[in-house]
Amino acid sequence: MKMFNLSERQMFLFALIVALGVLFIILSFVDIEVPGVFTKDLKVYAEEIVETCKNSSYRPSCYDEEIPKVMDHLSFEEAFEVTRIVQEMDASYWYCHVLGHNLSAKEASKDLSKWTEVIGRCPLGMCSNGCIHGTFQERFRDVEELTDEQVLGIIPQLKTICEDSENRKFTGLERASCYHALGHLTMYITAADSVRASNVCDIVLANGIEDFDNVCYDGVFMQIFQPLEPEDFALIDGIAPETKEEAMAMCDRFEGTKRASCHRESWPLFEEEIRDPEGIVEFCSRGLTERMEQICYNGVFYVLAPKFDFDVESISSLCEGLPNVRKGQCYGNSASRMIETDYRLQESAVALCDKAQDVSYKEKCYQELLLYSTYNFHVDSPEFSRFCNLMPGEWKMKCLNKEGYSVRLYSEE
Numbered sequence: 001m002k003m004f005n006l007s008e009r010q011m012f013l014f015a016l017i018v019a020l021g022v023l024f025i026i027l028s029f030v031d032i033e034v035p036g037v038f039t040k041d042l043k044v045y046a047e048e049i050v051e052t053c054k055n056s057s058y059r060p061s062c063y064d065e066e067i068p069k070v071m072d073h074l075s076f077e078e079a080f081e082v083t084r085i086v087q088e089m090d091a092s093y094w095y096c097h098v099l100g101h102n103l104s105a106k107e108a109s110k111d112l113s114k115w116t117e118v119i120g121r122c123p124l125g126m127c128s129n130g131c132i133h134g135t136f137q138e139r140f141r142d143v144e145e146l147t148d149e150q151v152l153g154i155i156p157q158l159k160t161i162c163e164d165s166e167n168r169k170f171t172g173l174e175r176a177s178c179y180h181a182l183g184h185l186t187m188y189i190t191a192a193d194s195v196r197a198s199n200v201c202d203i204v205l206a207n208g209i210e211d212f213d214n215v216c217y218d219g220v221f222m223q224i225f226q227p228l229e230p231e232d233f234a235l236i237d238g239i240a241p242e243t244k245e246e247a248m249a250m251c252d253r254f255e256g257t258k259r260a261s262c263h264r265e266s267w268p269l270f271e272e273e274i275r276d277p278e279g280i281v282e283f284c285s286r287g288l289t290e291r292m293e294q295i296c297y298n299g300v301f302y303v304l305a306p307k308f309d310f311d312v313e314s315i316s317s318l319c320e321g322l323p324n325v326r327k328g329q330c331y332g333n334s335a336s337r338m339i340e341t342d343y344r345l346q347e348s349a350v351a352l353c354d355k356a357q358d359v360s361y362k363e364k365c366y367q368e369l370l371l372y373s374t375y376n377f378h379v380d381s382p383e384f385s386r387f388c389n390l391m392p393g394e395w396k397m398k399c400l401n402k403e404g405y406s407v408r409l410y411s412e413e
Contacts, residue, residue, distance in 0.1 A: 042074075042078060042081050042082050042085060043085055045070050045074070045082045045085075046082050046085035046086045046089060047089075049063065049066045049067060049070075049082070049086055050086060050089050050090060052066055053066060059090060059092055059093065060092060060093050060095070060096070060098075061098075063083075063086060063090075063093055063096070063099065064096070064098045064099045064102060067079060067082060067083055067086065067099055067102075067103070068099070068102045068103055068106055070082055071103065071106055071107070076103065076104075076106075076107040076118075076121060077121065077123075079103050080103065080123045080126065080127075080131075083096060083099060083103075083126070083127070084126065087126075087342070087344075091309070092309055094306070094309070094310055094341055094342050094344075094345060095127075095128060095306035095310075095341055096126070096127040096128075096130065097127055097128040097129075097130035097133075097341075098130060098228060099127060099130065100122075100126075100127035100128070100129065100130025100131040100132075100133065100134055101130045101131075101133055101134030101137065101228060102134060103131065103134065104118055104119075104122060104130075104131040104132070104133075104134035104135040104138070105134040105135070105137065105138035105141075107121075107135075108134070108135045108138040108139060109138055112138070112139055115135055115136075115138065115139040116161065116165075116167060117167055118135045119131075119132055119135050119136075119161075119167070119168060119178075120165070120167030120168040122135070122168075124171075124174075124343070124378075124383075125339075125342060125343030125344075125376075125377075125383060126341075126342045126343065126344075127341075127342070128177075128306075128340060128341045128342075129173070129174060129177035129178075129340075132174065132177050132178050132181050133177070133180070133181040133184065135181075136178075136181040136182065136184060136185050137181070137184055137185070137188070137229075139185075140185050140188045140189060141188060141231050142231075143188055143189055145189065145190060145191035146189045146190070148196075151189060151190070151196075151200060152203075154189075155200075155203055155204060158182060158185075158200075158204045159204055161178065161182070162175050162178035162179050162182060162212075163175075169378070171375065171376055171377060171378055172374070172375040172376070173340060173372075173375050173376045175212070176212055176215045177215075179201075179204075179205070179212040179215050179216045179219075180215040180216065180218055180219040180222075181219060182201070182204065182216055182219060183197070183198075183201055183215065183216040183217060183218060183219020183220040183221075183222070183223070184219040184220070184222065184223050185219075186198070186200040186201060186216075186219070186220060187219075187220055187223040187224075187235065188235065191235075192223070192224070192235050192236050192239050194220055194221065194224065194262075195253075195254075197220045198216075198217055198220050198254070198258050201213060201216035201217055201220065204216070213257060214257055214261060214295060217257060217258050217261035217262075218261050218264065218265055218299075220261070221261055221262045221264075221265035221266070222265045223235070223236065224236050224239065224240050224241075224265070225240065225241075225247070225265050225266050225267070225268055225269070226265070226268060227240070241266070241269070243269065244266075244269050244270060247262075247263075247266040247269050248263070248266075248286075250262065251263045251266065257292070260288055260292040260295065260296065263286060263288075263296070264295070264296050264299040264300075265299075267283070267299070267300065267303055270283050274300050274303070274304070275304070275307075277318065277321035277322045280297070280300050280322065281322070281323065281326075283296070283300065284296035284297050284300065294329065297326055297329055297330070297333070298329070298333045301329070301330055301333035301334050301337065302333060302334075302337045302340075304318065304334070305333075305334045305337040305338065305341075306337070306341065310337075310338055310341070310345060310348055312348060312351050312352045312355055313355075315330075315331075315334045315352060316331075316352065316355045316356070318330065319331050319334070319356070319361075320357060327356070327358070327361045328356070328358075328360060328361040328363070328364025328365060329364065331352060331353060331355075331356045331361050331362075331364065331365035332353075332364050332365040332367065332368030332369070332409070333368065334352060335349040335350075335352045335353050335365050335368060335369055336349070336368050336369060336371075336372045336376070338352070339369070339372060339376055339387070340372070340376060343377075343383050343387075346386065346387050346390055347390060349369060350369070350390045350391060350392075352365065353365035353366050353369060354392070366391065366392075366395045367407060367409065368407075368409060369391065369395075369399075370391075370395060370398055370399055370403060370404045370407050371404050371407035371409060372404070373387055373388060373399045373402075373404040374402055374404035374405050375404065379402055385400070387399070388400045
């Protein structure tokens with residue numbers, strides 16, 4: 001009988017195969033996560049979440065709760081990829097701002113000393129920049145009230161956090177969103193003292209930083225009128241107005257842009273009214289200057305676009321019901337809200353502009369998209385080029401030539 005002589009190399013390979021077989025059997029019976037090995041496809045996670053939420057009375061809220069759970073098995077970045085897949089399966093979930101809060105808060109909580117790095121890892125062009133907001137709030141959620149002296153001590157850091165760094169190159173929109181998140185932050189460090197908090201915005205934004213005071217004030221007052229987490233509700237307990245009259249009385253304690261911002265952010269108390277064109281006009285005409293009225297309308301149109309699920313027909317119907325002087329702004333603000341929320345809504349944004357019945361309203365809408373081409377995207381990026389190529393005729397050429405930098409939409413009164 002002929003004998004086979006195994007070389008040392010053959011014996012080693014045989015032993016390795018046996019060992020891997022044993023390992024596979026063990027992993028089949030033991031619930032152990034091994035990154036990169038035998039893991040589920042991201043689409044499977046998304047399908048399971050959609051299945052879990054299919055009978056929910058409001059699926060977006062269900063997704064806000066279910067998707068963060070995948071971070072027990074997946075990375076921060078992979079959780080956002082799962083989100084993208086869920087959005088492709090369910091068009092009602094384009095506005096995932098709250099989820100952005102939740103995912104970045106969960107990631108930042110792993111090591112709060114690295115919170116600025118988490119901001120740098122937030123995805124571009126989705127969830128309406130909720131990721132940036134959530135990181136801020138997680139970092140300062142449990143901070144006790146700071147004295148005025150302590151606040152001044154952290155001002156140098158606050159002045160730089162929304163500026164470009166090695167971790168992140170901000171678009172104009174991302175910088176605005178970051179300063180808005182900073183407004184939320186000021187409420188935590190001042191124990192929800194809106195006067196002190198808005199004054200911190202003034203200090204941070206003094207000395208040459210671009211005009212982001214409105215968005216910072218909006219963050220201050222949004223914290224009062226639109227709490228999300230239990231900690232947010234606890235922060236404003238006994239402070240937040242519960243009626244329209246109380247809201248107006250609180251806002252009247254402020255003047256100028258702060259008063260206007262307070263009124264804008266009180267919209268949840270007026271939600272039924274602002275779904276109607278006449279109600280919008282009434283809401284935005286409460287003793288405001290022309291410039292502040294324009295910003296108020298902008299705020300309302302930004303709120304309503306996601307509430308209408310970014311549906312072109314529904315938004316167009318709203319815009320056409322407004323006074324002529326506001327129709328073009330309605331189309332433009334709503335279209336820019338689409339690409340601010342998610343880059344994948346570019347086609348819908350262009351379609352909304354095209355839907356405008358009057359050529360002057362179309363022009364106003366495309367002019368705003370032209371501005372947002374350089375404000376919302378990194379110029380020369382693939383997303384920028386794709387967006388410009390969706391624009392019709394002369395608007396396409398203006399966009400590719402980066403003329404968005406020179407667009408001015410509002411009067412300065």
